[in-house]
Amino acid sequence: MPDRRPHDPELEAAIRFARQMSRRRFLVRGGVGLGGLVLAPSLLAACGDDGDGGGDASGGDGDKKLTFSNWDAYIDEDEDGNVDGAGTTIAEFEKATGIDMTYRKDFNDNDEYFNKIYSPLLGKGKRIDADITAPTYWMAARIIGLGWTEELPLDEIPNHKNLEDAYLDLKWDPGAKHHMPWQAGITGIAWNPALVGGDLSSANDLFDPKLKGKVAMLTEWRDSVGLTMFGEGADPSEGDMDAMNAAMDKIEQAKSDGQILKFTGNEYLRSLENGDISACVAWSGDIAQLDPELGIKFAIPAEGGMQWFDTMTIPKGARNRVAAARWMNYVYDPENAAKLTEWVQYVTPVKGVKEILTEAGGESAALAENPLIFPDADTTSRLKVFAELDQDDEIAVQKRFNEISS
Numbered sequence: 001m002p003d004r005r006p007h008d009p010e011l012e013a014a015i016r017f018a019r020q021m022s023r024r025r026f027l028v029r030g031g032v033g034l035g036g037l038v039l040a041p042s043l044l045a046a047c048g049d050d051g052d053g054g055g056d057a058s059g060g061d062g063d064k065k066l067t068f069s070n071w072d073a074y075i076d077e078d079e080d081g082n083v084d085g086a087g088t089t090i091a092e093f094e095k096a097t098g099i100d101m102t103y104r105k106d107f108n109d110n111d112e113y114f115n116k117i118y119s120p121l122l123g124k125g126k127r128i129d130a131d132i133t134a135p136t137y138w139m140a141a142r143i144i145g146l147g148w149t150e151e152l153p154l155d156e157i158p159n160h161k162n163l164e165d166a167y168l169d170l171k172w173d174p175g176a177k178h179h180m181p182w183q184a185g186i187t188g189i190a191w192n193p194a195l196v197g198g199d200l201s202s203a204n205d206l207f208d209p210k211l212k213g214k215v216a217m218l219t220e221w222r223d224s225v226g227l228t229m230f231g232e233g234a235d236p237s238e239g240d241m242d243a244m245n246a247a248m249d250k251i252e253q254a255k256s257d258g259q260i261l262k263f264t265g266n267e268y269l270r271s272l273e274n275g276d277i278s279a280c281v282a283w284s285g286d287i288a289q290l291d292p293e294l295g296i297k298f299a300i301p302a303e304g305g306m307q308w309f310d311t312m313t314i315p316k317g318a319r320n321r322v323a324a325a326r327w328m329n330y331v332y333d334p335e336n337a338a339k340l341t342e343w344v345q346y347v348t349p350v351k352g353v354k355e356i357l358t359e360a361g362g363e364s365a366a367l368a369e370n371p372l373i374f375p376d377a378d379t380t381s382r383l384k385v386f387a388e389l390d391q392d393d394e395i396a397v398q399k400r401f402n403e404i405s406s
Contacts, residue, residue: 061153062320066327067102069113069130071310072266073289074183075103076343089339093330099323104130108265109219110139111398118315122148127317131324134182134310136220141172143313149178150314156325159332162351167309180328183285183346184309186372186383187223188300190272190282203231203301206279207250212259216271216280217251219263221401222386223306224251224281230303239387244397252404263405272296284372285346298372300382307383309349338364345373 078085083103085091090101107113113135121128122143135143143149154160160180167176191200196211206215206227217224225247226236232250234243254260261277269286271277273294287298314324330336334352341348341357342364357368371379389397 061322063099063322063326064320065100065102066132066320066323067104067130068132068134068324068327069104069107070132070134070182071107072105073269073286074105074134074310074344074346076340089331089336092336093327096330097323097326099326101323101327105266107134108267110136111219111402112265114139114142118143118148122146122316127319128315130315131318131320132312132327133315134312137170137309137311138222140179140311140313141170143315144173144178148316150316150318150321151177152180152314152328153321153325156322157329157332159329162332162334162337164349164351167349179311179313180332181309181311181349183340183344184307184349185346186284186300186375186379187218187220187227187306187308188282188284188298189227189279190287190296190298191279192272192275192294192296194295195275195278199297199299200279201299201302203227203303206281207231207254207259209259211279212257213261214276214278215254215260216268216277217260217263217405218268218281219265219405221397221405222308223283224263224405225397225401226306226384226386227281227301230301230305233303235384236306236386237384239389239393241393241396245400248397248400248404251401255404285344288345288372289343300372300379304382304384307380307385309347341373342367345370347373347375 075083075090076088077083078088082088083090084094084101090103093099094101113133117128117130117133123146140149152160154177157180160176163176163180167181168174170176173179189200189203189206191205193199195214200206205211206217222236225244228247228250229236229243232243232247234240234247251260262271264271264280266286268277268280268282269290272280272282272287273290282298284298287296290296312324312328314321318324331340332350334350334356337348337350338353338356338360341353345367354368354374357364359365367373375383
């Protein structure tokens with residue numbers, strides 16, 4: 001496994017910024033407390049190129065080329081698995097704009113990307129190769145706070161008006177001037193019924209001895225620790241360090257006992273497909289994209305699930321800021337966003353998508369009624385955003401989890 005420990009000396013400063021931008025204050029609806037926060041519509045997600053970034057961070061405003069570093073299984077493909085094949089979103093964007101786009105599936109873990117890409121280059125005033133990256137909300141808050149992103153050229157993004165209102169109120173980026181959400185999602189459990197001998201319903205099922213050596217957890221500690229806390233009867237949105245440590249005790253023991261095979265980023269999908277693992281902590285939209293014949297299932301545990309979103313940012317000094325803005329504008333057209341939603345089956349941040357899918361009828365209309373894609377009140381009531389931690393607690397949890405998972 002790669003070393004994801006926050007060993008970079010700038011991490012403490014990053015966390016200091018991030019903790020001022022409370023993830024607990026995203027949006028409170030109808031008097032719901034901190035545990036009822038929502039991310040979008042009714043809900044309010046690598047090892048990159050180690051190049052030198054090409055010089056200083058003065059950047060440019062190029063409109064002919066574009067590089068987007070994103071997570072795996074996060075955009076539509078053609079029948080041969082090509083992201084830029086005929087009819088795909090990327091192909092149609094290139095046709096409409098004349099921009100040559102490079103799409104990389106190299107954003108596999110937030111801390112890994114921070115330690116290998118963001119901090120060594122942006123932290124030293126150099127540019128990175130990507131014109132757009134898609135960190136999870138808490139990492140976006142960190143890099144925005146550090147001044148490592150460009151302000152969006154909103155005059156090139158008229159479709160910014162289609163951003164769900166919930167995202168305009170975030171304390172770490174009021175008005176969403178430095179980020180535009182890519183997709184939102186839910187963290188729950190996934191399993192292969194043929195390998196586990198039935199269905200799972202609880203976060204505690206991952207610790208059942210019958211699954212020994214066939215379980216994976218995510219390197220994103222808020223997801224893995226959060227679900228384990230749920231299973232222990234604790235609330236991840238409350239920031240109780242004793243509860244977090246109890247959950248990590250349980251995870252550490254499970255790893256020591258051989259219950260947990262590995263800790264992964266997006267690559268858990270391959271392990272589910274080939275049978276290396278039988279069950280895991282998983283992200284909602286990922287499982288919907290697997291071959292239905294595999295029979296892999298996903299569920300929010302009975303105790304509750306985590307919620308989050310990944311968001312597009314333009315790194316400081318990006319060469320092709322205009323091209324980046326035109327991509328953001330393109331995917332925020334509701335018709336184009338609906339196409340993406342049909343493929344990735346995550347929660348869209350774009351207004352009007354549900355109506356387009358409903359009007360299309362058939363399988364599209366069925367997606368519009370899926371509570372994992374357009375969460376209803378019952379679904380959102382079972383979801384939590386992980387608590388904001390102060391600097392010392394953040395570092396302590398990160399350090400301990402990295403030691404457990406490495």
